[in-house]
Amino acid sequence: MPPLEGLLVIDLSRYIAGPYCTMLMADAGATVIKVEPPQGDDTRSLEPAVVSDRGAEVSTYFLRMNRGKRSIVLDLKDGDDRDLLERLIERADILVENYAAGVFERLGFGAQRVFELNPGIVYASISGFGHSASPMRDRAAYNIVAEYEAGVFFQRDPAAAPAPLGPPVGDMFPALHALSGLLMALHRKQRTGVGGRVDIAMYDSMLSLNELRSSYAMIYGEEWDPSAHPFYSPYGVFPVKDGHVCIDVTTSGQWEGFCSAIGRPDLFRMPGMETGPQRVERFEEIIKPPLDAWLSGQTRDSAVAGLTRHRVPCAAIRASGEALTSEQATAREMRVPVRGEDGVVVTTVGNPIKVDGANGQAAAAAPELDAHRDWVLKSVLGLGVVAAGKEHG
Amino acid sequence: MPPLEGLLVIDLSRYIAGPYCTMLMADAGATVIKVEPPQGDDTRSLEPAVVSDRGAEVSTYFLRMNRGKRSIVLDLKDGDDRDLLERLIERADILVENYAAGVFERLGFGAQRVFELNPGIVYASISGFGHSASPMRDRAAYNIVAEYEAGVFFQRDPAAAPAPLGPPVGDMFPALHALSGLLMALHRKQRTGVGGRVDIAMYDSMLSLNELRSSYAMIYGEEWDPSAHPFYSPYGVFPVKDGHVCIDVTTSGQWEGFCSAIGRPDLFRMPGMETGPQRVERFEEIIKPPLDAWLSGQTRDSAVAGLTRHRVPCAAIRASGEALTSEQATAREMRVPVRGEDGVVVTTVGNPIKVDGANGQAAAAAPELDAHRDWVLKSVLGLGVVAAGKEHG
Numbered sequence: 001m002p003p004l005e006g007l008l009v010i011d012l013s014r015y016i017a018g019p020y021c022t023m024l025m026a027d028a029g030a031t032v033i034k035v036e037p038p039q040g041d042d043t044r045s046l047e048p049a050v051v052s053d054r055g056a057e058v059s060t061y062f063l064r065m066n067r068g069k070r071s072i073v074l075d076l077k078d079g080d081d082r083d084l085l086e087r088l089i090e091r092a093d094i095l096v097e098n099y100a101a102g103v104f105e106r107l108g109f110g111a112q113r114v115f116e117l118n119p120g121i122v123y124a125s126i127s128g129f130g131h132s133a134s135p136m137r138d139r140a141a142y143n144i145v146a147e148y149e150a151g152v153f154f155q156r157d158p159a160a161a162p163a164p165l166g167p168p169v170g171d172m173f174p175a176l177h178a179l180s181g182l183l184m185a186l187h188r189k190q191r192t193g194v195g196g197r198v199d200i201a202m203y204d205s206m207l208s209l210n211e212l213r214s215s216y217a218m219i220y221g222e223e224w225d226p227s228a229h230p231f232y233s234p235y236g237v238f239p240v241k242d243g244h245v246c247i248d249v250t251t252s253g254q255w256e257g258f259c260s261a262i263g264r265p266d267l268f269r270m271p272g273m274e275t276g277p278q279r280v281e282r283f284e285e286i287i288k289p290p291l292d293a294w295l296s297g298q299t300r301d302s303a304v305a306g307l308t309r310h311r312v313p314c315a316a317i318r319a320s321g322e323a324l325t326s327e328q329a330t331a332r333e334m335r336v337p338v339r340g341e342d343g344v345v346v347t348t349v350g351n352p353i354k355v356d357g358a359n360g361q362a363a364a365a366a367p368e369l370d371a372h373r374d375w376v377l378k379s380v381l382g383l384g385v386v387a388a389g390k391e392h393g
Numbered sequence: 394m395p396p397l398e399g400l401l402v403i404d405l406s407r408y409i410a411g412p413y414c415t416m417l418m419a420d421a422g423a424t425v426i427k428v429e430p431p432q433g434d435d436t437r438s439l440e441p442a443v444v445s446d447r448g449a450e451v452s453t454y455f456l457r458m459n460r461g462k463r464s465i466v467l468d469l470k471d472g473d474d475r476d477l478l479e480r481l482i483e484r485a486d487i488l489v490e491n492y493a494a495g496v497f498e499r500l501g502f503g504a505q506r507v508f509e510l511n512p513g514i515v516y517a518s519i520s521g522f523g524h525s526a527s528p529m530r531d532r533a534a535y536n537i538v539a540e541y542e543a544g545v546f547f548q549r550d551p552a553a554a555p556a557p558l559g560p561p562v563g564d565m566f567p568a569l570h571a572l573s574g575l576l577m578a579l580h581r582k583q584r585t586g587v588g589g590r591v592d593i594a595m596y597d598s599m600l601s602l603n604e605l606r607s608s609y610a611m612i613y614g615e616e617w618d619p620s621a622h623p624f625y626s627p628y629g630v631f632p633v634k635d636g637h638v639c640i641d642v643t644t645s646g647q648w649e650g651f652c653s654a655i656g657r658p659d660l661f662r663m664p665g666m667e668t669g670p671q672r673v674e675r676f677e678e679i680i681k682p683p684l685d686a687w688l689s690g691q692t693r694d695s696a697v698a699g700l701t702r703h704r705v706p707c708a709a710i711r712a713s714g715e716a717l718t719s720e721q722a723t724a725r726e727m728r729v730p731v732r733g734e735d736g737v738v739v740t741t742v743g744n745p746i747k748v749d750g751a752n753g754q755a756a757a758a759a760p761e762l763d764a765h766r767d768w769v770l771k772s773v774l775g776l777g778v779v780a781a782g783k784e785h786g
Contacts, residue, residue: 001585003577028577042644047624047670048612064608132750134724140706142641148630149721151713154547154559161630161637162710165558166547167602174745176569181746183576184396184421188748190583192394196748204745207727209560210713211742215457217714218740219441224713231440237541237554244554248535251435277440313533317555320544320603320617321610328542331527334600347611349604352567352597353574355581355589357525 002029002360007186008380009033009094010085011069014041016143016171017126017202018098019065021179025094026068027351027360033376034069035085037076040369041066044341052342063340063366064348070372076107085109087381089117094182098126101137111197121195122185124178130201141202143170150206151214174205233279234258234287237317240298244317247307250276257310262294324349339365395422395753400579401773402426402487403478404462407434409536409564410519410595411491412458414572418487419461420744420753426769427462428478430469433762434459437734445735456733456759457741463765469500478502480774482510487575491519494530504590514588515578517571523594534595536563543599544607567598626672627651627680630710633691637710640700643669650703655687717742732758 007030011022019034019041026032034041043061052058074081089095095114097104104110104125111131114123125131128141136149147153147170153162178200185196207214216224237246249258252274259268267286273279279287295303300316307314318326324347329335334350351359377383400423404415412427412434419425427434436454445451467474482488488507490497497503497518504524507516518524521534529542540546540563546555571593578589600607609617630639642651645667652661660679666672672680688696693709700707711719717740722728727743744752770776 001581003581003589005581006584007580024573048609050612060608060612064604129721130725130747132725132747134721136721139701140647140704142643142706144639144641145706145708148639148708148710149716151711151716152560153710154556156556161632163547163549163630165560165562167545167558167562167605169558169560169562169602172602173566173569176566176573177745179573180417180569180576181748183573183580184746185748186580187400187576187583188394188396188398190580191399196396197750199747199750200745201725203721204725204727204743204747207717207722207742208745209562209565210716211457212560214713214717214742215453215739216441217712218717219443219453221714237556239554246537246541248537250535254533308532311533313535313538315538315541317541317546318544319610320607321614323542323544323603324600324607324611328522328527328529328596329600332523332525332594332597334597346608349600349607350597352570352593352601353577354523354525354592354597355574355578357590357592 002358003355005029007031007093008091009096010035010088010092012095012097012099012104013126014098015043016065016168017175017178018096019043020172020175021124021126021182022069022096023065023067024175024179024351024353028353028355029360030094032069033088033372033380034066034071034367035074035088036071036369038073040073044369050344050346052344054342056342058341058344060340060344060346060348063338063344063346066366067336067338067348067361067364069367070375071367071370072373072376073370076109082108084377084381086117088376089114089121091380092118092121094186095121095123096126096178096182097124100140101125101127101129101131115195115197119195120189120193122182122189122198123195124182124198124200126174126178126200126202128201129203131199136203143168143202146170146174146202146206150203150210152206152210169209170202170206173209174200174202177205177208231280232276233283234291238291238295240295240300240303242299245295245298245300245303245307246315246317248313249279250313254312255279257312258307261307261310261312262290264290333359333361336361336364341366341368395751396748398422400424400486401484402489403428403481403485405488405490405492405497406519407491408436409458409561410568410571411489412436413565413568414517414519414575415462415489416458416460417568417572417744417746421746421748422753423487425462426481426765426773427459427464427760428467428481429464429762431466433466437762443737443739445737447735449735451734451737453733453737453739453741456731456737456739459759460729460731460741460754460757462760463768464760464763465766465769466763469502475501477770477774479510481769482507482514484773485511485514487579488514488516489519489571489575490517493533494518494520494522494524508588508590512588513582513586515575515582515591516588517575517591517593519567519571519593519595521594522596524592529596536561536595539563539567539595539599543596543603545599545603562602563595563599566602567593567595570598570601624673625669626676627684631684631688633688633693633696635692638688638691638693638696638700639708639710641706642672643706647705648672650705651700654700654703654705655683657683726752726754729754729757734759734761 574591
């Protein structure tokens, strides 16, 4: 049985932070009803796009974050549609929204109203700076706003502008804090019958991600310099004939394995090289010359094979597409084709949460806008479609 | 009531991926028993360190990842201690380990044995490449190994070596997938009585984090270039008098707000500037000159205040220490003092998972090695301490 089978999730979220959270719930067997405004989730029209067989440009953004969900259009400025949302909230186990703080409340769905409708509901909000009182509460935020305010960015050259990391960590990391918080509150609800309110700030989440750097700054009074790893050696990225590999020696056993792998077991017995900081100190003089000599004859694959034989943590550095199409990704079922609007099918990244060997990606379609209206009205709300029917664009 | 109060978690994990997962459970009220080898978790001796009042060097690494847990030493190569672990597993709700795949099994605790001992247990393993059959299954992995193999790295200049992002996303992101998977399986257990096996690969988790980039590569056949954001404008990092700010205009309303904020409402009415791609195209010519002129008179705070008044998503770019000591971090209770070995107290980053307004950081001490041995034997296992007692270093 999929672990969340039988749960009804009402999903008012857009972009990534909410949708990634609820997609993982859909992968785990929950019934996720995505409530969209009349024009649909904004990401239905965002790049990158693919062209369907019939020549239509179809966004893949929406499709990548909304597989396995069902869609209904509700105009929350319309009284009848607000009533329908209230009925859905009454029946739901979980509610997720990622409006800016205060917006859902102004639409008539403050936490108080939500819990009046359903005291057992578990209700998560994901916002830039959280719903509790704080100086930044009302500011609009996308991922990089939360990242930069929390000190999460890439900057090696102090003269260069601080750069975003690349992956939208400011969305995806809080999505997982929200998912965890929802499931924690759900656990408590099964014992007490009482629901719970989960208040996730992308900003808090980024502070948590940044804890190594900020702790370092608090302890030493200066920012951590990621360009030199201060504690381990050999550590870093090195060129080989066809690209780069990384090597990450932490323990004494790994240091011994490294020395054997590069054909210099004598280095392991050299005094004054026992600890990481000692090896950091003497890396250029003692370690780098024989390492460079060894690597100059290696490819990514041969270097990784040679180091791995001696249990040295290492990696071939792979482009994104190469990684997703690798045999490893195949073996772990990390590619899933998802069908979207106008029949397009796109390969997306699978579910990393495996429970009892299953990753629950059977229902791999992202819904067309309002596709499940009749089903929601009839099967979830028990309404006659004619009585409740309203036309939506 | 803290959401996970009453749950017993046996934690055999080290470094970050496991300990961050179980720390969030401790923050949420679970009883987490950290099982350590006789020499303790390796991170008890890793930098960065602080000096105690008595002059001892105390690692902060352990302390930052293990607040609120209890410690017992068990030597898993010793028969009596293995028996004690079996008794703990019999009583536990949750088991977490992050040995390399196969190691815990060789110690006598394969999944089959664990479920024989306790069919209702929820058991998560976090490893580099997962426990199921795969080409990389048996490779040792730290965070950057999983990151690089999955295509997660920073590289703007194709001539420069690919760099790690900085925060250990390869540990912290899978920690949250594991936490979510554990709570999903726990939810199912409460309905079926049957436990579950959660198999998290840091590699899978990094593929998931990288989904924007890998999807882009799959669709367009080339790697995404993060140096130019292809869809939105104005977007990016800009200098002001005392540092940098970021601006992230996505919607038409934000574009209108931006034009008003910089004192050029006429730009909003200029034809051919309505869409993101149009503004990307004409940014240098049309937008950058008045933006630079406006920013040249601004500080981080004044620029953010001016843009925020018009609901433009923006951020002051803050160093890690500045962020963690900000009023915003204070308001969100994101600093927590944690007491560690030899009485040292260090400020660490608080819990981003807020349930019903609480973040559950009351028990903010990280345990001294083996500090809860008597308590575990007496109160958890119901044993007389003398009978079960063994001396450990």
